[in-house]
Amino acid sequence: MTRTTATGSIALAVVLLFTLGTLAAVFWRAEGLSGFGTADWAALRFSVVQATLSATLSILFAVPLARAIARRRFRGRGLLILLLGAPFILPTIVAVFGLISVFGRSGIVSDLLRLVGLEPISIYGFHGVVLAHVFFNLPLATRLVLQGWLAIPSERFRLAASLGFGPRDIARTLERPMLREVLPGTFLVIFLLCLTSFAVALALGGGPKATTIELAIYQAFNLEFDLGKAALLALVQFALGLAVALVALKVALPSGIGAGLDRSVTRWDAQTQMLRAVDAALISAATVFLVLPMAMIALDGVPRLFSLPASIWWATLRSLGVALASVLVTLALGFPIAALAVKRRGRLVEGIGSITLAASPLVIGTGLFVILFPLTDPFALALPVTALVNAVMSLPFALRALVPALGQIEADYGRLADGLGMTGMARFRHLWLPRLRRPLGFTMGLSAALSMGDLGVIALFAAPDAPTLPLQIYRLMAAYRMPDAAGGALILLASSLALFWLFDRGGRADADA
Amino acid sequence: MLTLETTIRNGDFALRADLSVATGRRVAVIGPSGSGKSTLLAGIAGFLDASGRIAWDGRDLAPLPPAARPVSMIFQDNNLFPHLTAAQNVALGLRPNLRLSRVEETRVDEALAHVGLAGLGARKPGQLSGGQAARVALARVLVRDQPILLLDEPFGALGPALRDEMLDLVAQLARETRATLLMVSHEPDDARRIADEVILVADGTAYPPVVTAEIFANPPEALRDYLGD
Numbered sequence: 001m002t003r004t005t006a007t008g009s010i011a012l013a014v015v016l017l018f019t020l021g022t023l024a025a026v027f028w029r030a031e032g033l034s035g036f037g038t039a040d041w042a043a044l045r046f047s048v049v050q051a052t053l054s055a056t057l058s059i060l061f062a063v064p065l066a067r068a069i070a071r072r073r074f075r076g077r078g079l080l081i082l083l084l085g086a087p088f089i090l091p092t093i094v095a096v097f098g099l100i101s102v103f104g105r106s107g108i109v110s111d112l113l114r115l116v117g118l119e120p121i122s123i124y125g126f127h128g129v130v131l132a133h134v135f136f137n138l139p140l141a142t143r144l145v146l147q148g149w150l151a152i153p154s155e156r157f158r159l160a161a162s163l164g165f166g167p168r169d170i171a172r173t174l175e176r177p178m179l180r181e182v183l184p185g186t187f188l189v190i191f192l193l194c195l196t197s198f199a200v201a202l203a204l205g206g207g208p209k210a211t212t213i214e215l216a217i218y219q220a221f222n223l224e225f226d227l228g229k230a231a232l233l234a235l236v237q238f239a240l241g242l243a244v245a246l247v248a249l250k251v252a253l254p255s256g257i258g259a260g261l262d263r264s265v266t267r268w269d270a271q272t273q274m275l276r277a278v279d280a281a282l283i284s285a286a287t288v289f290l291v292l293p294m295a296m297i298a299l300d301g302v303p304r305l306f307s308l309p310a311s312i313w314w315a316t317l318r319s320l321g322v323a324l325a326s327v328l329v330t331l332a333l334g335f336p337i338a339a340l341a342v343k344r345r346g347r348l349v350e351g352i353g354s355i356t357l358a359a360s361p362l363v364i365g366t367g368l369f370v371i372l373f374p375l376t377d378p379f380a381l382a383l384p385v386t387a388l389v390n391a392v393m394s395l396p397f398a399l400r401a402l403v404p405a406l407g408q409i410e411a412d413y414g415r416l417a418d419g420l421g422m423t424g425m426a427r428f429r430h431l432w433l434p435r436l437r438r439p440l441g442f443t444m445g446l447s448a449a450l451s452m453g454d455l456g457v458i459a460l461f462a463a464p465d466a467p468t469l470p471l472q473i474y475r476l477m478a479a480y481r482m483p484d485a486a487g488g489a490l491i492l493l494a495s496s497l498a499l500f501w502l503f504d505r506g507g508r509a510d511a512d513a
Numbered sequence: 514m515l516t517l518e519t520t521i522r523n524g525d526f527a528l529r530a531d532l533s534v535a536t537g538r539r540v541a542v543i544g545p546s547g548s549g550k551s552t553l554l555a556g557i558a559g560f561l562d563a564s565g566r567i568a569w570d571g572r573d574l575a576p577l578p579p580a581a582r583p584v585s586m587i588f589q590d591n592n593l594f595p596h597l598t599a600a601q602n603v604a605l606g607l608r609p610n611l612r613l614s615r616v617e618e619t620r621v622d623e624a625l626a627h628v629g630l631a632g633l634g635a636r637k638p639g640q641l642s643g644g645q646a647a648r649v650a651l652a653r654v655l656v657r658d659q660p661i662l663l664l665d666e667p668f669g670a671l672g673p674a675l676r677d678e679m680l681d682l683v684a685q686l687a688r689e690t691r692a693t694l695l696m697v698s699h700e701p702d703d704a705r706r707i708a709d710e711v712i713l714v715a716d717g718t719a720y721p722p723v724v725t726a727e728i729f730a731n732p733p734e735a736l737r738d739y740l741g742d
Contacts (some may be wrong), residue, residue, distance in 0.1 A: 124593060
């Protein structure tokens, strides 16, 4: 079992090197910090304010939506719940493109406004960033709150019905206590995701009024090559992330990978026409809000699919390569750390493994750049570095899937395997691998999709002639070549979903109970 | 001979055992639930920390990891890996990496035939009945051929007739392999059926074995409380 300790420690060291090591590298090259100027204060303020607002709005809409889904049975309910899981693996740039097609100056909403003689709206700036974040996180929040609702035993609702409780009584005695438990963790997760947002701010924000710290790091590095400033911003970003992560330690974070959401709760108190109409309206509105941008990508993308420039197809191949490499690295890091976490039974190992949840890919990228710069041409290593950073960033999700599963395997079969002398490779091949197929398939699908759609580090290392697909789409959008961008977005959307589906299916196929 | 002069620790719980079991004896371990019956077996098998001495024929087992001890163990459940075939589950008793020679493969087939499962080696546990699954675990005990056999309430999920059938098979295998058998059970009838002696576990102590007929004829107070008559 010392091999477990050794490989696990090496994997942890790699993670620490990528997170804390790169931060140190930025400092070392910065030779002192530049002053924290007005623009930097603005970026800090914007990051916190937009993250707070995004998380608040997401939860505000998610609570009634989750309640409606929990207490209603309707056709397509399972599909809607599946759809609520999709934004997690949806490439940011694809979603942004879809949102622009709906809410942009020449989008559907603006067209309708023009019809009735009103001014078209713009999606760029503060409200655009918040809109995109709500689009991404409303589904996540809804799933988490829905889990809370379905975790209330149905006997309690039956008891409430037999006691003649009305909706208010049920809210007071059953629902509000549940929400008090679920909402703080949900808020924190979304706050953290929005705080480190880069691609959304890059595409929809910018300028002094809508720049996140991540975007400011990118600009300090890419436009001004001011490492001192980048280092200072990196420190602020890291401290902010760490602070939230520390708060999160006190609050139970929801797991997000919920199963069994296909149940619905019979609610005798909610059978009035009024409540039915309200729920139906909520569910319809949410479905339109989520589906419309995706449908627009298909509508805009399909016509151009067969006349796309070759550069998009090359970019697709590059992205696929990066995604598959990232899957391998995720497993190479995740497996040893999960094994060590199960062996030690401590939360420390997992905590260190999850430190990347608070770390920022832009900080990691900047650090890697200053480390690599004296040694070699960092731009030539853009793709491998992207794959590595993507892998590190998907590690928290991998650990969240692998650690409990491996713990259960060891609890069920550990003694049997110990008694038979199954150690090392024998245990790995004949116990862990076959029994971990489902969580492994899920992990591989998730990390492939996340990497395929990532627009973060690659923007930093941007080799002009070798972009990944998300970067290529961003460049096309920035050059106002919207039809080509739409075609690329459709390809990216399809390949991300296909990668996730293939791996996840592979893990489920003929797995023994 | 199995000699125990030890305190076995399982979290906050400690079980004291000063006793010895003669080679080839079949011993039932009985006592109230939570008294530490399973702790005793887990200590002998090497899954729990034990101070003092646990020795087999004078050799101290304390420094040995579970797989190196002269012990085969059958647990309450999860005795088979559901993703491996019956034959592979048996083969693990010979080679943990499943790389078997021809001779070893023949031994696996023979063991399966011996427990009445000839021709079923290719099935996975999900395709076997509860009784058949128990027989696969016993076939593995057979190929491992260790001098000590520990059973931790292994047939609790089986019906009474099948359970008696399994107990008889266990007794037969123990005779054939000359194994020393320790079997945890909460059914006094199990003990009467196959055990020469009984170890009573109560109040944090495993008492030395007493001949089965004797202990039931004249039960000590802890056993009387447990039996309830």
